[in-house]
Structures are given as C-alpha cells and as structure tokens.
Amino acid sequence: MNDVKLEELQDIFDDRYIKKEDLEKQVNEVASKKYASKQDLLEAIGKIEAMQVEQTRNTEMLNKIYEIVISIQEDQSQQKAKLALLATDVEIAKKVLFRQVWESLPRIVRVFVISISIFLLLIIFSALIGETANQFMQTNGLYVAVATATISYLFSRKE
Structure with missing residues (x-):
C-alpha cells in the first residue's frame, strides 16, 4: 500500500519536472546534428544538470517520506503491542478481583x-x-x- 503511494508521488514529481524521455529526445537531437550551436549544447547540459538537481531533491524527499512511513509503522506496531499488554492486564485484574472477593469472604x-x-x-x-x-x-x-x-x-x- 505504501509502495503504491510512493510510486504515485514519484509520478507526480516526474510530471512537475523534466521527464527522462523528453530529455533523452532533446539530447539525441543535439547529438545527431552534424553541427550544433554552443547554445544548443549549453541548453542540453543545463537541462541535464537541472534534472539531476531535481532528481536529487525528489530522492531526498521520497527518502524522508519513506522514513516517516517506516516510523509510523513502528509506532503502530508498538501501540498494538501495548494494547495487547493492556488487554492481558485487564484480564488479570478481573481474575485477581474475583480471588480478592473470594478470599475476603x-x-x-x-x-x-x-x-x-x-x-x-x-x-x-x-x-x-x-x-x-x-x-x-x-x-x-x-x-x-x-x-x-x-x-x-x-x-x-x-x-
């Protein structure tokens, strides 16, 4: 379930920024030209660098989200363990109450x-x-x- 949400976030990030396919087309267009202007090359390199920066940011953001999800899961498992412990304590308290009443007679x-x-x-x-x-x-x-x-x-x- 969490993997699906992370994939959806990755898709959102890909839509907001440069898609790999589009960048590949632009780089191939520049590379396939016999002569390319310095401006075309700088533009392609700039887009590559921008994509690397954005991918680094997105990766860091996704890692933080993943860490938060993991910590939430750990907290939930700890809460379930505490709840089970409380349930057993309540059962023991009920049994102890019966014994106390019985022995007090x-x-x-x-x-x-x-x-x-x-x-x-x-x-x-x-x-x-x-x-x-x-x-x-x-x-x-x-x-x-x-x-x-x-x-x-x-x-x-x-x-």
Whole structure:
C-alpha cells in the first residue's frame, strides 16, 4: 500500500519536472546534428544538470517520506503491542478481583457456597442418571427381570 503511494508521488514529481524521455529526445537531437550551436549544447547540459538537481531533491524527499512511513509503522506496531499488554492486564485484574472477593469472604461462607454447589451438582447428576435408568428399564425391563430371576434361581440351587 505504501509502495503504491510512493510510486504515485514519484509520478507526480516526474510530471512537475523534466521527464527522462523528453530529455533523452532533446539530447539525441543535439547529438545527431552534424553541427550544433554552443547554445544548443549549453541548453542540453543545463537541462541535464537541472534534472539531476531535481532528481536529487525528489530522492531526498521520497527518502524522508519513506522514513516517516517506516516510523509510523513502528509506532503502530508498538501501540498494538501495548494494547495487547493492556488487554492481558485487564484480564488479570478481573481474575485477581474475583480471588480478592473470594478470599475476603469468611471461611464458613466459602465452605457453605462450595457445599451448596456440590449438592446442586449431585442432584442434577442423579436426575440425569435416574432419567437414563428409567428409560432403560422401560425398554429392557422384561429382559432384566428374566435375567435376575434366572440368576437368583441358579444361585439358590447351589445352596
């Protein structure tokens, strides 16, 4: 993206000053003449020198622009790193706040909260297991009853 902008600036500079193609045509015209006046030669040399000066200025200006772009990119990367660091600090602060609140509670309250949580989890877990067992017995109850009766008959016979 920055390369495109730099190329556009280079095109603007080329339009404002002497284009290389035009200078080359003028120099070739003077060089191809069998006889050239001193004025023609001085004019061509003057244009060449003017172009060199302008190219030097343009190059310096583009180098400064490029340095500014690079420094802006470095600043942006540093700001992104700082922002990421701040985000992690906020997350750590949230976790620390929970720990501070939790540890500030009296021990009896913490034990009560933990025991209530475990009790509720056991109720939910037993309800899930009970529902699954109920469905199993509804579909396979007859087989379970026959297997239980057969096994109990076999064990009672051995005694």
